[in-house]
Amino acid sequence: MKANYGYKDGSGDFFITVDTDKCTGCGDCAKTCPAGVLELVDNGYDIDAETPIAAVKKEHSKKIKYSCAPCKPAAGYTTAGLPCVKACTAGVIDHSW
Amino acid sequence: MITAGIDCGAKNVKVVILEDGKVTGKAMAPAGIDAASAAEKAFDDALKMAGCGREAVTKVVSTGTGKSEPKFKNDIVTEVGADARGIHYLYPNVRTVIDVGAEEGRAIRVDEKGKVVDFAINEKCAAGAGAFTEAMARALEIPLEDFGPFSLTSNQEVPMNAQCAVFAESEVVSLVHRKIPKQDIARAIHNAIADRITSMVRMVGVTPDVALVGGVAKNVGFVASLKEDLQMEITIPEDREFVGAIGAAFVAADAK
Amino acid sequence: MAEEQKKTEYWRWTESRWTNPDIDWKQGGIVSAGVDVGSVSTQAVIMVDGQLYCSSSMRTGSDSPESANSAMKWALEGTGLTTDKIQATVGTGYGRVNVPFATKAITEIACHARGGNFIYGPQVRTILDMGGQDCKAIRCDEKGKVTAFLMNDKCAAGTGRGMEVFADLLGVHINDVGKMSLQVDTEPPPVSSTCVVFAKSEASGLLRQGWPKEKVLAAYCSAMAHRVVTLLERIGVEKEFAITGGIAKNIGIVNRLSKELNVTPLKSDLDPQIAGAIGGALFAKVLFEKKGK
Numbered sequence: 001m002k003a004n005y006g007y008k009d010g011s012g013d014f015f016i017t018v019d020t021d022k023c024t025g026c027g028d029c030a031k032t033c034p035a036g037v038l039e040l041v042d043n044g045y046d047i048d049a050e051t052p053i054a055a056v057k058k059e060h061s062k063k064i065k066y067s068c069a070p071c072k073p074a075a076g077y078t079t080a081g082l083p084c085v086k087a088c089t090a091g092v093i094d095h096s097w
Numbered sequence: 098m099i100t101a102g103i104d105c106g107a108k109n110v111k112v113v114i115l116e117d118g119k120v121t122g123k124a125m126a127p128a129g130i131d132a133a134s135a136a137e138k139a140f141d142d143a144l145k146m147a148g149c150g151r152e153a154v155t156k157v158v159s160t161g162t163g164k165s166e167p168k169f170k171n172d173i174v175t176e177v178g179a180d181a182r183g184i185h186y187l188y189p190n191v192r193t194v195i196d197v198g199a200e201e202g203r204a205i206r207v208d209e210k211g212k213v214v215d216f217a218i219n220e221k222c223a224a225g226a227g228a229f230t231e232a233m234a235r236a237l238e239i240p241l242e243d244f245g246p247f248s249l250t251s252n253q254e255v256p257m258n259a260q261c262a263v264f265a266e267s268e269v270v271s272l273v274h275r276k277i278p279k280q281d282i283a284r285a286i287h288n289a290i291a292d293r294i295t296s297m298v299r300m301v302g303v304t305p306d307v308a309l310v311g312g313v314a315k316n317v318g319f320v321a322s323l324k325e326d327l328q329m330e331i332t333i334p335e336d337r338e339f340v341g342a343i344g345a346a347f348v349a350a351d352a353k
Numbered sequence: 354m355a356e357e358q359k360k361t362e363y364w365r366w367t368e369s370r371w372t373n374p375d376i377d378w379k380q381g382g383i384v385s386a387g388v389d390v391g392s393v394s395t396q397a398v399i400m401v402d403g404q405l406y407c408s409s410s411m412r413t414g415s416d417s418p419e420s421a422n423s424a425m426k427w428a429l430e431g432t433g434l435t436t437d438k439i440q441a442t443v444g445t446g447y448g449r450v451n452v453p454f455a456t457k458a459i460t461e462i463a464c465h466a467r468g469g470n471f472i473y474g475p476q477v478r479t480i481l482d483m484g485g486q487d488c489k490a491i492r493c494d495e496k497g498k499v500t501a502f503l504m505n506d507k508c509a510a511g512t513g514r515g516m517e518v519f520a521d522l523l524g525v526h527i528n529d530v531g532k533m534s535l536q537v538d539t540e541p542p543p544v545s546s547t548c549v550v551f552a553k554s555e556a557s558g559l560l561r562q563g564w565p566k567e568k569v570l571a572a573y574c575s576a577m578a579h580r581v582v583t584l585l586e587r588i589g590v591e592k593e594f595a596i597t598g599g600i601a602k603n604i605g606i607v608n609r610l611s612k613e614l615n616v617t618p619l620k621s622d623l624d625p626q627i628a629g630a631i632g633g634a635l636f637a638k639v640l641f642e643k644k645g646k
Contacts, residue, residue: 001499007507008584009261010221010548015503015587044460045499047639062260062507066296074204074217074300096587130558200551222508223550232550263509263518263549264486271415 001045005056006064006096014065015096016084018054023092025051032087035060035067054092068095099149100156101140102345103170104179105132105163108199108227108312111339112139114147114154115346118186122147123339128163136167158349160341162200174348176341177205177216182351183344184308185211187334192304195323195331196340197294197313199227204298217300223262225293227313232262233286236269237279245318248283255285265289283318291322298327308332310340367528368394369624370409370427376401378434383641386439387468387633388421389461390448393485393513394599397424398630399434403638405471407432408627417448425454441641443633447486459636461629462491462502468632469595470497473619478591481581481610482628483600485513490585497632501588509549511580513599516606518549519573522556523566534570534605541568543576552576570605578609585614593619601625 006015020043030038037060043049060067071082079085079095099121104111110132114122124142126135136159144151151169159170160179174182176196184194185207196203202219219225223232234244255277259265265286272282298307307329313319314337324331334340378384381401389396391413398408409428413420421444425436436454444452445464452458461482469480475495482489487506493499509515520527541564546552556569564572594616600606601618602625611617623631 002501002588004501004503004587007505008580009224009508009510010546010551011219011225013587045463045502047459047463047636059258062258063293066293069296069300072300073302074215130561221546221548221551223548228550261508261549263514267514274415 003045003055005061007062011065013096016056016064017094017096018056019092020045020053022090023053024090025053027054028087029054029084029093032083034083035070037064037067038084065097098155098350099147099153100158100346100349101143101154102179102342102347102349103136103140103157103159103161103167104339104341104345105136105159105161105166106198106312107162107201109338110135110139110163111342112136112143113339113342113346114143114149115343115350116147118350120343120346123336123342125338132163132166133168137169140167140169156349156352158345160345172349172352174345176201177203177213177218179341179344179348180310181205181207181211181213181344182347183340183342184310184334186343186347187336187340188306188308188332191306191308191332193298193301193307195294195298195307195309196311197227197309197319198311199231202226202294202297204301206301206304215301217297219293219297224260224265225290225297227311229262229265229290230286230313230316230319232266233269236266237273237282239279239283244283245287245316245320247280248287248318249321251278251280251284253278253281255281257285257289287316287318287322291319291326294323295326303327303329305329306332308334310334310337312338368411370407370430371624372407372432373405376404376406378406378432378438383638384434384439385634385637385641386425386442387464387630387635387637388425388442388444388452388455389446389464389627389629389633390417390421390444390452391446391484391486391629394626395420395424395446395448396627396630397421397428398627398634399428399439400631400634400638403635405623405631408624408630410624410626413448417451418453420448421452441637443637443640445629445633456637456640459633462489462504463499464629464632464636465489465597466491466493466499466632467497467635468628468630469493469597471631471635472597472621472623472625472628473593473595476593477595477619479585479594481585481594481596483511483513483581483596483598483606485599488512488581488584490588492588492591503584503588505584510547510552511577511584515549515552515577516600516603518553519556519570522553523569525566525570528602530570531574531603531605531607533567534574535608536567537571540575541572543579544572545576547580574603574605575609578606578613581610582613590614590616592616595619597625597628599626
C-alpha cells in the first residue's frame with residue numbers, strides 16, 4: 001500500500017510516500033530522521049497485519065514542508081540524498097518535493 | 098538623476114522617489130481593488146513630497162505582486178531583487194533579509210555587494226504571511242494595530258495545531274470558548290507564524306546581520322517571536338515597508 | 354417566540370437519522386456498530402449480521418465522547434435496541450480514540466475503503482472522501498482493502514470548510530450551494546487562488562465587480578473540483594470511482610469533477626456521509642467473530 005502523508009496547499013505539494021508493502025518495520029528511517037518526523041506504527045490499514053510500518057507522525061504531517069526544511073536547503077538537494085531515503089535499504093520512502 | 102520605485106503589494110502600494118542616491122519622497126496607498134489607480138495616487142503623493150513633477154523622473158521601476166499594474170512604469174524587477182538592492186542601500190552589512198508581506202513571505206541571502214545568493218519564498222498560502230495574523234486578529238476581535246503589543250502581555254504558552262489560516266480561525270474560536278486568555282492565544286498565533294517564517298529562513302541559512310522588512314515587521318508581537326526563534330538580534334529599518342520600493346528605485350538608477 | 358433573531362448559519366449541514374424497515378434486529382445474530390467522529394459531523398451506524406440497520410448523522414459538538422454518545426443514542430431511537438445489545442463497536446474518524454464504548458479505534462482511511470466497498474459494491478477502486486476538514490483519496494481492491502491513499506487535512510482548500518466559508522460569504526445555504534453554482538449560462542474562469550483566505554478576497558472583488566452569486570459559486574466550485582483532481586492524480590484514478598463525505602451531496606462539485614476526470618461516479622441510495630461508520634461497523638463484526646474463535 002502506498003501511504004501518502006503530507007498535504008497540498010497554495011504553495012505546493014508536500015508528500016512523503018511510504019510503500020508499506022516493502023516496509024519491514026526495522027525503524028532505521030525513524031532513527032535517522034534528524035527532525036523526528038517518522039515513527040513506527042501499527043498497520044491500521046490491514047486488519048491482519050502483524051508487523052509495524054513506518055509513518056509520518058501526526059504532528060508533522062501538516063507541516064512537513066517546514067519539518068523537513070533542515071534537510072532541504074534552498075541551494076539544492078536530491079531526494080536520493082535525504083537521510084531518511086538513504087537509511088532505508090528497502091526503498092520504502094519517497095518525497096514529492 | 099531622479100528615478101522612482103513602486104512596490105505594488107497585495108495590500109498597499111508604496112512609491113519612493115530617488116534623487117542622486119537619496120530618498121526625497123515616499124508615499125503609500127491601499128491597493129484596494131484597483132491597484133493601478135492606487136499606484137497613480139501614491140506616485141503623485143511621493144512626487145509632491147519630493148517637490149518635482151512626473152516629467153522630471155528619468156525612469157520608473159515596479160516590483161511586488163501587482164508589479165505589472167502601474168501604467169507609468171518603464172520596467173519591472175522581481176521582489177527578491179528589489180529587497181536585496183533596497184537593504185544593501187540601507188544596511189550594507191545585512192546578509193539575510195526576511196520580508197513578510199500581506200500575502201507572501203520571503204527569505205533572501207545577499208552578499209557584500211547586495212547581490213542575491215539564495216532565496217526561498219512562501220507564497221499563495223495565507224499561513225506564512227501577514228494575512229494569517231490579520232485573520233486571527235479578526236477572529237479574536239482585536240484591532241490589527243493592537244494585536245502585537247497585546248500579545249506581549251501574555252505569560253502562558255498555549256499550543257496551536259492548525260497550520261491553515263482557515264482552520265486556525267476555528268481553533269482560535271474554540272480556545273476562546275475554553276476561556277483561554279486572549280493575550281495567550283495572541284502569543285500562540287505570533288509564535289506559530291514566526292515558526293513557519295524561521296523554517297523558511299533556515300532554508301537559505303541564517304547569516305548575520307539579519308534584517309526584517311515588509312508590513313508585518315511593524316508587528317512587535319511577531320518580531321518578539323521571531324527573535325526568540327532565531328536567537329539573535331534583528332535589524333528593522335525605519336522604512337520597513339518601503340525597502341522593496343527603495344530597491345526598485347535604485348534598480349532604475351543603476352540601469353541608467 | 355424568539356425575541357432575539359439568531360444570525361443564520363448558512364454553513365450548517367442538516368442532521369438526519371434512518372432505520373431500515375426490512376430488518377428486525379431481534380431476528381439477527383451479530384449486532385455491530387461503527388461511529389465516525391468527524392471534525393464537523395458525527396455518524397453512528399448499527400449493522401445486524403453485516404446488513405445496515407440504522408444510522409444517524411449529526412453535528413460534532415465541542416466534546417468528542419459526548420458527540421459519539423449522542424449520535425449513538427439518536428441512531429438507536431425508536432428501534433428498541435439498546436447499547437448493551439451491541440456486541441462490538443469500532444470508532445473511527447478524527448475523534449476515534451475518544452469513542453467511549455468502542456472495542457477498537459481504526460483509521461478512517463481503512464474504514465472509508467471498507468464502507469465504500471459496502472455502499473458501492475466490490476467494483477469500486479477509487480474513493481474520494483471530501484469531509485468537513487479534510488479530503489481523502491483512497492485506492493482499494495475488490496475486498497475494500499486499501500492499496501494507496503492520500504489525505505489532505507492541513508489546508509482548508511478542497512475541504513467542506515472551504516465551501517462553508519463561501520456559503521457564509523455569499524449568504525447561501527450550504528445545501529443549495531452546488532445547485533446554485535450550476536445556474537450559469539457559461540462556466541466562468543475558476544477562482545485563481547488556492548488558499549481559501551485569498552480566494553475569499555478574490556471572490557469579494559468579483560462580487561464588487563457585479564458578478565451574481567451563481568457565477569461566483571461556479572468559479573469557486575470549478576476551482577475546488579480542479580484542485581481535487583490534481584490531488585487525485587498523485588494516487589491515480591482507476592474505475593470504478595465513488596465520492597463520499599459531505600461534499601458528495603454538492604452537485605456543483607460532483608458534476609465538474611466528473612467532467613474533468615471523465616468518469617461517472619457510482620451512485621447509491623445510501624447516504625455517502627455514513628461510509629466511514631459503515632466500514633467501522635463491518636470491522637467491528639470481524640473483530641467480534643475473531644474473538645469468538
